[in-house]
Amino acid sequence: MSDQLKRVAVLGGGSFGTALASIAADNGAEVRQWLRDPALAAQINREHRNVRYLPDYAINPNVRASNDMAEVLAGAELVLVAIPSQAFRDVVRQALPWLEPEQILVSTTKGIQEDGFKLMSQILEEETGFSHIGVISGPNLATEIAQKQLTATVVASDDALTRTRVQQALGCDYFRVYASNDRYGVELGGSLKNIYAIAAGMAAALGMGENTRSMLMTRALAEMGRFAVARGANPMTFLGLAGVGDLIVTCSSSLSRNYRVGHALGEGKTLDAAVEALGQVAEGVNTVRLVRNKAREEGVYMPLAEGLYQVLFEGVPAREMARLLMRGEQSSDVEFILPREDVQKAHRRVEAGDEGEARDE
Numbered sequence: 208m209s210d211q212l213k214r215v216a217v218l219g220g221g222s223f224g225t226a227l228a229s230i231a232a233d234n235g236a237e238v239r240q241w242l243r244d245p246a247l248a249a250q251i252n253r254e255h256r257n258v259r260y261l262p263d264y265a266i267n268p269n270v271r272a273s274n275d276m277a278e279v280l281a282g283a284e285l286v287l288v289a290i291p292s293q294a295f296r297d298v299v300r301q302a303l304p305w306l307e308p309e310q311i312l313v314s315t316t317k318g319i320q321e322d323g324f325k326l327m328s329q330i331l332e333e334e335t336g337f338s339h340i341g342v343i344s345g346p347n348l349a350t351e352i353a354q355k356q357l358t359a360t361v362v363a364s365d366d367a368l369t370r371t372r373v374q375q376a377l378g379c380d381y382f383r384v385y386a387s388n389d390r391y392g393v394e395l396g397g398s399l400k401n402i403y404a405i406a407a408g409m410a411a412a413l414g415m416g417e418n419t420r421s422m423l424m425t426r427a428l429a430e431m432g433r434f435a436v437a438r439g440a441n442p443m444t445f446l447g448l449a450g451v452g453d454l455i456v457t458c459s460s461s462l463s464r465n466y467r468v469g470h471a472l473g474e475g476k477t478l479d480a481a482v483e484a485l486g487q488v489a490e491g492v493n494t495v496r497l498v499r500n501k502a503r504e505e506g507v508y509m510p511l512a513e514g515l516y517q518v519l520f521e522g523v524p525a526r527e528m529a530r531l532l533m534r535g536e537q538s539s540d541v542e543f544i545l546p547r548e549d550v551q552k553a554h555r556r557v558e559a560g561d562e563g564e565a566r567d568e
């Protein structure tokens with residue numbers, strides 16, 4: 208088919224990279240997947256299975272794994288980068304000698320670099336200077352994609368060619384790709400929701416109910432929107448798949464690694480033990496630290512991120528933190544309608560005995 212990409216490269220041999228590689232191959236592309244472990248690459252090519260990250264799923268035989276960057280990138284029209292944030296820049300630098308300006312580069316990674324508070328597509332841009340740059344984000348549990356469960360994602364880029372090519376390369380019967388031109392908002396949504404998935408896993412392990420989970424997710428969305436606005440992003444993006452969509456799935460499913468880390472913490476494991484037991488990346492652990500520090504620096508009110516930070520890194524018991532949050536300052540439901548400051552002002556007036564002045568104008 209003329210509108211279909213012929214060559215797709217995926218950097219990263221983890222669960223998401225593998226699931227996306229297989230989709231592109233299902234769509235008819237010749238796919239090369241780069242991973243650093245030659246033994247795993249050889250096994251994928253032999254058995255069409257990624258025994259380390261997605262052992263139960265058959266990979267399309269048109270995915271060829273390799274630890275040779277030159278071989279993987281040669282002739283690729285689209286390059287998907289599915290490498291955890293801590294190693295992302297390093298791997299992009301390894302790829303640099305074989306990248307070409309006409310290639311489309313797309314990050315699939317939901318994390319933040321500490322130095323400069325950079326999102327992954329900003330790293331792609333900085334390292335390459337190319338113009339076809341985008342991100343993929345949304346409610347995309349890799350295991351469910353591998354099972355071919357009906358799934359939707361968002362490709363975000365201010366470059367229409369990037370959006371269109373990714374929709375062509377990955378859209379299929381079980382994977383629907385929606386377009387956005389708010390790259391920063393989509394990418395921020397994917398990173399921020401990991402924080403609240405840890406909290407949701409923890410709440411579940413502590414026996415908290417569905418009301419609690421619903422409150423947590425909705426207030427998380429309010430907090431994400433507040434942070435986005437403070438950073439100049441469009442909060443409306445958080446109403447889409449990469450915001451509320453991803454928040455729902457990651458805060459609800461034990462297939463989410465961030466949720467699982469939270470659950471293990473709620474069961475009484477230490478953070479180190481929880482991360483060790485997971486054996487894969489849970490980006491939220493690092494993200495909560497970076498976002499909490501950034502929110503403090505910029506004066507953004509983020510009580511959930513602050514609370515989770517104190518539980519994870521300062522030894523505050525989760526139940527005690529939940530109690531403190533429930534007794535926190537009185538607030539507004541939807542701040543875009545009734546500003547939080549107005550609620551607090553009204554409280555101050557009533558407390559000062561000025562009930563008439565506390566009415567809305």
Ligand SMILES: NC(=O)C1=CN([C@@H]2O[C@H](COP(=O)(O)OP(=O)(O)OC[C@H]3O[C@@H](n4cnc5c(N)ncnc54)[C@H](OP(=O)(O)O)[C@@H]3O)[C@@H](O)[C@H]2O)C=CC1
Nearest residue numbers: 219220221222223224289291294316317347348349487488
């Ligand atoms: N899994 C999911 O459901 C989803 C994941 N994502 C995002 O995608 C990103 C990648 O995730 P995913 O595929 O799941 O990750 P995994 O944890 O499953 O795998 C990570 C992959 O990155 C490789 N890697 C890690 N460090 C390095 C390094 N220094 N150099 C080279 N390769 C390295 C690992 O190689 P090795 O095995 O050799 O360590 C492995 O192939 C994450 O940031 C996540 O937020 C987004 C949506 C869904």
Ligand SMILES: O=C(CO)COP(=O)(O)O
Nearest residue numbers: 345346347348463464465
């Ligand atoms: O982002 C994801 C689903 O959309 C995957 O979440 P985890 O990284 O927590 O597994």
